[in-house]
Amino acid sequence: MDDWRAAVGRAQQANERHRPVDVGTEVVTRPASPATATVHSLLRHFRDKGLECVPDPLELRDGIEKLRFIEGDSGGQGWFHQHTDQGVASAARLLRTIHDASVDWAPPAEAIWGAPAVPGDEVVYCQGDPGPWNFVWRDHAAVALVDWDFLHPAPRLDDVAYALRWFAPMRCDEFTREWHHFPDVPDRRHRIEVFLDAYGELPAFDVVDTVCRRIQAIRDHARSLAEEGHEPQRTWVADGALDREAAEIRWIESHRALLS
DSSP: OOHHHHHHHHHHHHHHHHSOSSTTOOEEEEEOOTTHHHHHHHHHHHHHTTOOSSOEEEEEETTEEEEEOOOSBOGGGHHHHTTSHHHHHHHHHHHHHHHHHHTTOOOOTTOOOSSOOOOOSSEEEEOSOOSGGGEEEETTEEEEEOOOTTOEEEEHHHHHHHHHHHHTTOSOHHHHHHTSOOSSOOOHHHHHHHHHHHHOOOOOOOHHHHHHHHHHHHHHHHHHHHHTTOTTHHHHHHTTHHHHHHHHHHHHHHTHHHHO
16 A cells, blocks of 8 residues: 555545444444543543534443534545645644643543653643544634544644644655645645644744654554554555655655755
């Protein structure tokens, strides 16, 4: 499986996970993971604060979670909405809102994280996978962030760096046209600036170095899950995903002038 196929596959899976199980219903039913109870605790915290930009957790029972459906485009349909500056900025503002609202959450004593915790200053609770496919979109604006399977505590830049890779996108021209569906290769540096300006105040950081470190962390996590026998990571690693991610890091490092 090529890297772009893996990305498209994740987008399609996210769209399926967020779609109501029965047409005409407002409930999404998904298999639960060991981290789902922790995720539901955070989602209830957000909802109690009046945030409607995250799923409303309805039930967790017998290995199944139920969430209230949020109307809009997600998954593979999300790529088109974020082609505009408006779309990029809306996603950044929404991510900032979520990070800010997470600061005063008290995780349960038995909290289980979907990805490794990352130490650092001003740790928030990161969604862990904030690509365009996991936002819900209406009229080129991000209105919600779904699929919290990789929830973990980390500095804000952990989510920001992940998002920049996909929103810029910090990828080769071929992938940008064919799999991000841009008719022409966009000004990546401009889109990075739009995202960061909309997100707001952040500590100074090197975009290229930070994004590359984030991709490396993804590689390390995927390798660890694969070694433990988890799917789909075991299949991805067997199909060469780690080598392709390494190639993506090299592309970013060798095209620094386009990105920062």
